[in-house]
Structures are given as C-alpha cells and as structure tokens.
Amino acid sequence: MPRRSDMHGFTLIELMITLALLTIVLGIAVPNFTAFIQKTRLQGQTDDLIAILQYARGEAVTRRATAEVIVDDDGPWVVRVAGQSARELSHNTSQAKMDADVASITYRANGTATPALITVCRxxxxxxxxxxxxxxxxxxxxxxxxxxxDGNALTSCTL
Known part of the structure; x- marks a missing residue:
C-alpha cells in the first residue's frame, strides 16, 4: 500500500519493534547498573574507612599523642586523640558491613599502629x-x- 506524500509518522509495527528492543535493552542494563551502584557504594565506604584511619595516624603524629580508632561493627567508628573524640565514621549497615578483628586500633606518636584486618562487605x-x-x-x-x-579469594565476610 503506497503512502500518501502528506502522511508523516511511524507505523504500528515500527513502534512495536522499537518498544520490544527498548524493553530488551532495559532488561539487561538495569540489573547491571544496580550492581554497579552497589559496588561503588562499597568502594566509597572503604575509601571513607581508609581516610579516617589516615586521619587518626596524622593526628597522632601531629599532636605527638596517642590516637585510637574505636571499632563498632554496628555503629559509628570514633577517633579519639589524647582521650577526646575528634571524628566519627558513620556507616549504613544496610549498604556496607564493616567487621574488624580488633576492638580498637591505636596509633602512636611515631605513626605506628596496632595491626588490624577489616572487612567491608555487603x-x-x-x-x-x-x-x-x-x-x-x-x-x-x-x-x-x-x-x-594473603592474596587468596575471600570465602567469608567475617574474620
């Protein structure tokens, strides 16, 4: 059936094919995008943890005093310098769970610390x-x- 020259637009079949392709693309893209967002949040929480550890170390060296990071798996992690609260790291346990093998991390005035392992998991x-x-x-x-x-694959999120 030939088209008239004054008719513009799409046919019903062209629209149906476009919608079908769009549905397929969204069905593939949305789960991958959700996983990407979750991984990015986890990496962000890990970066925040490293920043607060570096802050505690820097304060210990700068003030020539002991800095302690109080570990709380379910609440905020608190940095105490010379016995006074200096900073907190809040984390949403629904987005990332932090599990440490120690109750606190102590930084000395020379920058050394008590060794610790921390897992950030979702x-x-x-x-x-x-x-x-x-x-x-x-x-x-x-x-x-x-x-x-140790470089081996993790088998669990707990230490």
Missing part, C-alpha cells in the same frame, strides 16, 4: 568485599576486591 558476598589491612607501620592498605590480605 549482603555477605565475599566476592565483592574489600579487606583493609592496618600494618604495624600504621599504613592502611586496601586489598583487591574479593581478595584477602
């Missing part, structure tokens, strides 16, 4: 978790996603 999924290691030198190290401090 939904008990060790393949997307991060392990942050606080070395005796005081340096916090973030290990590769899904890998432990």
């Amino acid at each position: 939904d008990d999924s060790p393949e997307t978790a991060y392990v942050v290691e606080v070395r005796a030198s005081g340096a916090p190290i973030r290990h590769e996603r899904g890998k432990g401090a």
